[in-house]
Amino acid sequence: MESQVLLKDKTLSNSGIECCMRVRVSLRALWALKDMKQLMNPANNSLFSPQLISHKLFRYTGFATVATLAISALYLVPVKALYALPAVGYALFLYCTSAGYKEECYGQSSSTAYGLPYYFVLLNLASFKAFFAFFKGVKQVVWNPRRG
Numbered sequence: 001m002e003s004q005v006l007l008k009d010k011t012l013s014n015s016g017i018e019c020c021m022r023v024r025v026s027l028r029a030l031w032a033l034k035d036m037k038q039l040m041n042p043a044n045n046s047l048f049s050p051q052l053i054s055h056k057l058f059r060y061t062g063f064a065t066v067a068t069l070a071i072s073a074l075y076l077v078p079v080k081a082l083y084a085l086p087a088v089g090y091a092l093f094l095y096c097t098s099a100g101y102k103e104e105c106y107g108q109s110s111s112t113a114y115g116l117p118y119y120f121v122l123l124n125l126a127s128f129k130a131f132f133a134f135f136k137g138v139k140q141v142v143w144n145p146r147r148g
Contacts, residue, residue: 012065015101015104015118015122018122019122019125020058021128022122022123022126022127023126023129023130023133024130024131024140025135026060026126026127026129026130026131027130027134027138027139027140028140029056029060030060030130030131030132030134031139033052033056033057033060034134039052040052040053040057059127060127060131060133061127062124062127063124063125063127063128066124069086070090073086073087073089073090074087076134087109093117096113096114096116096117096118097114097117097118097120097121098115099114099118100114100115100116100118100119101118103115103118104118
């Protein structure tokens, strides 16, 4: 018998608060990966290390791949007309992202078509901020939960 599962992740009401929370979580995860780097060695952990690398390391450094693909798509358009298709797709993605941002700013419930791209960009922006905070040696040890 086939089962179907629907996951809904409740986000915080404000994208600024959500982004700060994601930066904090990503930064702590990056420090944990550094502290436990021996777990990412395939010679020591042949089954666990690929899972850890693909699920955690690639997740928190995925912003670099997304940015590289976006820049490549825009850069290659003059080279060959075929590359215009990814550039147009990227432009549509940015349009949906900005529409999701506007919906969030005006307090409207975000539609899936606009909310998903916006949330994807928000997560990658948070990972980007966390990566550079990690690179600078910033540690966020204390967390003060929001009230209310």
